[in-house]
Amino acid sequence: MDSKSEEAEPLLKPKNVEDEGLITSLDVDPTQKSRSPTPKPTPIPVLINDTPVASEIEQVEKELAHSSERFRKPKTLSVTNDTESARIPSQVKTNAKKLVFQNIQAVVLKKKGVRQEILKKIDGVARPGELTFIMGSSGAGKTTLLNILTGRNLKNIETDGDIMINGRNMISNEMKKLSAYVQQDDVFIGTLTVRETLRFAAKLRSPSALGATELDSIVDELLVMMSLKKCENTKVGTMTEKSLSRGERKRLAFACEILTDPPILFCDEPTSGLDSFMSHQVIKALRQLTIEGKTVICTIHQPSTSVYHMADQLILLSQGHVAYAGPAKQVDAFFGRCGYPIPKFVSSPDHFMRVISHKSFETEDDYNKRIEKIVLEHDIMKKEQSTHSTLSSSRREHPETAPFTFPRTxxxxxxxxxxxxxxxxxxxxxxxxxxxxxxxxxxxxxxxxxxGLEIDKxxxxxxxxxxxxxxxxxxxxxxxxxxxxxxxxxxxxxxxxxxxxxxxxxxxxxxxxxxxxxxxxxxxxxxxxxxxxxxxxxxxxxxxxxxxxxxxxxxxxxxxxxxxxxxxxxxxxxxxxxxxxxxxxxxxxxxxxxxxxxxxxxxxxxxxxxxxxxxxxxxxxxxxHNSTISGCESNSSVATLKMSIDSNCTTGIEFIKAQAFExxxxxxxxxxxxxxxxxxxxxxxxxxxxxxxxx
Structure with missing residues (x-):
């Protein structure tokens, strides 16, 4: 790829030609366009406890017990079939991780014993090869849910619920080994360059020492993947000394996190502060990672139509409840079933964000009734769908403790x-x-x-x-x-x-x-x-x-x-x-x-x-080592000695003792x-x- 093409296309091109259609989907009626880049069987829009395969559970435990901090290796990907299995190439299927969470609850402990419930029995599923959006208005609990799933930033928060990967219960230390988390605020050492930042991360995240050639090869691959090659020698910058753009900093954050080739990637508001084009490019990078078989979950506030079309699964949160969880392309039908059909010329994300958000002119009771109606309808849909699926609670419990280890000594x-x-x-x-x-x-x-200070009386x-x-x-x-x-x-x-x-x-x-x-x-x-x-x-x-x-x-x-x-x-x-x-x-x-x-x-x-x-x-x-001090000789008169610091200052040793020292x-x-x-x-x-x- 030459330099001109890199500038014209900041991120990797999608390997499926239908992904190209997403770029021009802004001027297309969302109800008339397919929202998935590759057709596949329609999954049930609720949480399903698939019976875990024994080999999958053993694979997770093996990775946790040995080296789950795998380093990134080039993969030859091929997406040619329309089936769902074609989305996950055979060489990465063994690394595919399905994330299931049930009954996730969160209570914030405030001063004077005040308890505020943030999340109320949240269920959801994120599958490998799919991009899952967690959406909701401000304060709906999106970031809190992501923090619970990753086991981070939970100070003064009580949590409960089950988090499973391929049928195995996980705890925070284990989740950190199998996942990466790109948080909303991009923080770096401002005096380092982009290349130096990636080299430092590569040195500390590799399970073993890397040679200079191998280290440079890994860093170069990430620079090209995230279109950071042209700014590799540019300092990251600080709040007072600007350098990288907001989009470049966000892509650098992605590069640092996917360095170890994690099977699961969490992103908190990856489009925050970006314009519509740059938001599209960032989500397009996440979409590319799903083609490699990764499970990608990100919170997003209110995406544009082109960004929304890239999602496979959607989890809508409102007042700590799940308002909808299922395929993104079925959310329109769900809101129509609830009595809130999408008006003409209004995009889907704009519409359902209006529905689940609290309006300034409505009372608290009216808002609560609307949300209760949506949540109740979703529960009914879950029960209807659950009758057509085989449910199982079979899973292996996690150990009580898990060692917290680092890749390097x-x-x-x-x-x-x-x-x-x-x-x-x-x-x-x-x-x-x-x-x-x-x-x-x-x-x-x-x-x-x-x-001119001297040693004398x-x-x-x-x-x-x-x-x-x-x-x-x-x-x-x-x-x-x-x-x-x-x-x-x-x-x-x-x-x-x-x-x-x-x-x-x-x-x-x-x-x-x-x-x-x-x-x-x-x-x-x-x-x-x-x-x-x-x-x-x-x-x-x-x-x-x-x-x-x-x-x-x-x-x-x-x-x-x-x-x-x-x-x-x-x-x-x-x-x-x-x-x-x-x-x-x-x-x-x-x-x-x-x-x-x-x-x-x-x-x-x-x-x-x-x-x-x-x-x-x-x-x-x-x-x-002073045998005598000038002016403090032993034959000095008493009057002269009184002018000195002490009457026994005839030698250096005596002066030391006069200070109560030895x-x-x-x-x-x-x-x-x-x-x-x-x-x-x-x-x-x-x-x-x-x-x-x-x-």
Missing amino acids: WTAQFFFIFQRSSIQLWRERSVLLVKLIQTLIMSIMIGSTYY KSLPSFKGFAFVSVQMMHMLFMMPAMTVFWKDYPVVVREFQANMYSPSAYYLAKTTADSIQYLVFPVIFSGILLGMTSLPYSVVIITNYLIINILLSLNACSVGQSFAAMCGHLATGMTVLPIVCVPLMVFGGFMITYEAIPWYFLPFAWVSWYKYGFEAITIVYFN ETHLWLDYTVILAVILFWKILGALLFTWRIRRA
Whole structure:
């Protein structure tokens, strides 16, 4: 396919010539045109509990027990016959999945114990090789039903009912392995390109490691399938930096989800925000997937005539009830039977959406009577049809628990997320530049304040200020910015976790590790400028230890900020709560009051204060090897000694002890600071994992 044809035809051409007729169906009377691209036997417009074949149940269980995360492989499809079996090529029949759901109920738990019933005993069926629309007015429960079927986004919702695939009861973890879910809001990492987004998804969704050639082959296939080849090197974009169009983002979402070739695909409002032509193209892409034998279910609000004609099955929801469930081409006859025939020159979706929607001028009683009449008529139709079918409740119950596993190991997840996070960090160079300028300005200002500082009698009080600023600036400069590291990507993380791509702990640790790279550099710049502007002793041991202490304190500040962000769940809340913890620890860190003077009931704050251990370590580094301090010799007069920080400041060791520190505690200080970093990292990972899993 050349480039011109790709631009003219954004999505794959349908393999059945009758599908082409759908493109020009806008100007045709919907009552006079076939609504199915291929003729096939008319299914019964109600839920049928077909007796499950033992081999089908065993196939589902085998896929769940082994590798249900199959990777996409090219298929040679042939649709030549008019029979229903021709819609599902023989090479994909074994992967066909029939979805049946019964008595689905949902109750939203609101504040003060208020319970609102959203869905009331919903039944439905979605067959392989068919496109099923779930329609209804706003608030009818379409998205809630889809969330229940996929087992996602069910916070504060009580659910009940049976969900079966090929006769086997399913739970949410199992459904995630056999299906993909394209949600209404398309969320991506805006700084990545289309190709990079697909490559990342391919790496984490493949059950085994992929070579570069195989990975590129899979990505290229998806780019061509979804007509994204021309924008493969374009950044996805964000809310503030526009790049991809809405249709391209939607097709990218499809590409990411069908990467593993799932037998069942759920889509929530795939045409939302698109014009009529682009809506047609998106649904046409879904239609193409049904030709491959997939079961495709999507919610849709009010489709155009051309889009509506592509549906095989239709489920209409109103006030939490099923108003109609059956073939799309039989809905006109059903509404005529209910006493609401379609007027001339009015499209079917427009008509029945008017019928099941609440009008502003009618009373609540009138609306309820109309819906009750439709629901009652549908129940009568179900009973009539059920007498002509063989019903069976035979099915195998699902196990009580199912392991929640990811395709790749935790180490592989960490590595790939670290790679992506590093790319993000590099492409946000403007933020890095701002942090660099901030570091330069603050270090030059502080260096000017302590310009020419020496280790002598007059400078001992100033040295305490120097040590205090060194410790405090590592927190002031880096703690608050570190809180924002993952919250801008929070919706993406929730979506990718629900898609079974990676563990929240792997993301948290990889993301924070990549972000911490800059906090290995900025402390060195800050410390280098300060040391260059002072006249403190220069030696490899002193400078190395001073740099290491500042780097560890900056990493600790980042870990604390990130952990509080995960704990509070909201950036503004975290920034408000964090000072409540940090300020008391800073006060009892030895800057404003010596360790010996701290009241006993405040001693626990000093024991856990990383400020104290940082201050002690810097003091030990500079005074541990000083045999004498200039101006504090032992033959000085009492009056002269009183001018110093303490009357026993004749040596560096004595100065250290005057601060209630011990010269042998340097390695203890390092150990405590490292332990504090580890504590906040683990706590942050646990809190972030808990928050993502309950999202």
